[in-house]
Amino acid sequence: RVVLTRSRKMQLAGRAPEQLYWLRSQAADAQMREVVDVFGVVVDPDCLCGRCVQCNAWDWRFALSEDLRGNPQVSEHTLESYEEFWVCGGCGKVFWEGGGFEKAVIHFRTFLPEERTPAVEQLGRRENESAADPADTSGPSDPPPDKYLKMQEQGLSQQRIRAQMVRDGIHVHLSGAAAAAPPASSGS
Numbered sequence: 001r002v003v004l005t006r007s008r009k010m011q012l013a014g015r016a017p018e019q020l021y022w023l024r025s026q027a028a029d030a031q032m033r034e035v036v037d038v039f040g041v042v043v044d045p046d047c048l049c050g051r052c053v054q055c056n057a058w059d060w061r062f063a064l065s066e067d068l069r070g071n072p073q074v075s076e077h078t079l080e081s082y083e084e085f086w087v088c089g090g091c092g093k094v095f096w097e098g099g100g101f102e103k104a105v106i107h108f109r110t111f112l113p114e115e116r117t118p119a120v121e122q123l124g125r126r127e128n129e130s131a132a133d134p135a136d137t138s139g140p141s142d143p144p145p146d147k148y149l150k151m152q153e154q155g156l157s158q159q160r161i162r163a164q165m166v167r168d169g170i171h172v173h174l175s176g177a178a179a180a181a182p183p184a185s186s187g188s
Helices: 028-039 076-081 099-109 116-132 146-153 158-167
Strands: 003-005 020-022 060-064 084-088
Touching (some): 020 028, 099 158, 146 158
Antiparallel strands (some): 060 084
16 A cells, blocks of 8 residues: 655654655646556546445445435435436445436546547537537437447346446436436435
């Protein structure tokens, strides 16, 4: 383990200074890029938003909206808008793949070396295209790759397929339909 710090005054005993890295940047995004570059961190696009933001667990339980009725973490409106949820096995926090999830994945994709600029440019282009015709809920005009067709054939919901598309860097504009609106995030 390595201690990351911005403080030059940090007092550590024994071998600890050997396990200390002083971050040069003050901005959080620049610090993240610095850590990825300096330590050679390989960011797996399939694992973006894979850990619980509350407790860091990687243990998820799938739940349907009816399973969460009465749970104070999720409003009735959210239960009506989304069918599928994920409950952290570590702390019990409830998440869903809505707008917050989508924004987080798009943001974290910028830390992938080959995705830094293209993901942001792609997002801007698709949002501008959607703004031109707000009634268009079709998403990208390209036909879905075999990967997404196979997911559909396996019986996965449109919400799950759309969340995977977001993880893969394909931004599908949310324009109101709950079934097509899946990537958001936590219930806070």
